[in-house]
Amino acid sequence: MNFLWPQFLWLLLLTPLLVLLYVWLLRRRKKTALRYASLSIVREAMGVRQGLKRHVPPVLFLLALCALIVAAARPMAVISLPSQQETIILAMDVSGSMRATDVQPNRLVAAQNAAKAFIADLPRHVRVGIVAFAGTAQVVQPATLSREDLVVAIDKFQLQRATAIGSAIVVSLAELFPDAGIDVGAMTYGRERPRGQSLDKLDKDIAAKGEVKEFTPVAPGSYDSAAIILLTDGQRTTGVDTLEAAKMAADRGVRVYTVGIGTVDGETIGFEGWSMRVRLDEETLKAVATRTQAEYFYAGSAENLRKVYQTLSSRLTVEKKETEISALLALAGALLALVSAGLSLAWFNRVL
Secondary structure, three states, X not given: OEEOOHHHHHHHHHHHHHHHHHHHHHHHHHHHOOOOOOHHHHHXXXXXXXXXXXXXXXHHHHHHHHHHHHHHOOEEEEEEEEOOOOEEEEEEEXXXXXXXXXXXXXXXXXXXXXXXXXXXXXXXXXXXXXEEEOOOEEEEEEEEOOHHHHHHHHHXXXXXXXXXXXXXXXHHHHHHOOOOOOOHHHHHOOOOOOOOOOHHHHHHHHHHOOOOOOOOOOOOOOOOOEEEEEEEOOOOOOOOOHHHHHHHHHHOOOEEEEEEEOOOOOEEEEEOOEEEEEOOOHHHHHHHHHHOOOOEEEEOOHHHHHHHHHHHHHHHHEEEEEEEOHXXXXXXXXXXHXXXXXXXXXXXXXXX
């Protein structure tokens, strides 16, 4: 626990002095009390319980004072709070390899079912968008609050050839930042992008021409209003370089959570008279998650995939933050003081 004003904690050193003062007052009261004919009879009437009861209000008052002093020091603690995540983009692989049945009933259907369950568990205020990618990437459902529209978009997935993982990230960013001038087509083919030129260099060139306002990178993972969840079962075969796209997301503070599904060692899959060998590129997916301050998950079965989405739902809707808890301690101190005064009035007809 950290404190914004730790100097106030020195006031806690006064509590032992208050205890000593209380003990001195008790002894002084005994000396000035009236002498009874038989003090033993009075003690027997009071009993041990009555003797201890008179110390309860002062002890509660002392605890209240300590709580208020700690509250004045403005303590900071890491607690779980509702996330302010307002938009989530689901980027889902619809390449031909998603027809494989190693995940029952097949990879695509398992992914669709898990995605729909994930959407159903999200808070109603969270907007969700859907990006489908194979050889190209496109927004099949703009970010919306309508769960029905999202389910319809997911059910309409159609398998295609190739896998453009990087393009899926760029299209997702374009959906999150519609005014930023992000164009996956231009980044892949247009504006005579020289071979080997990085996307951030292209961004600066575009900004210099006045096509979009100049972009200033932020800290990775610092954008709390949105996140991207990318699911794929293969490796990039076309489109924007995956790690360059991840850097674009990191520079904008957007976390990209990656989910791998399928075979890590590689598998040959037949599809409409032709066959292809697919392999899950875990190394790249882990690098994307690491670069954007997110996490990578592997789902080897439909049940694992469902649990992955459940985990993501809890991560994106509840987050741990360092928060000032002065108000809570002040409330606790006030309640203790009220209880102390109330008990003293009820038992002894006086306040302490």
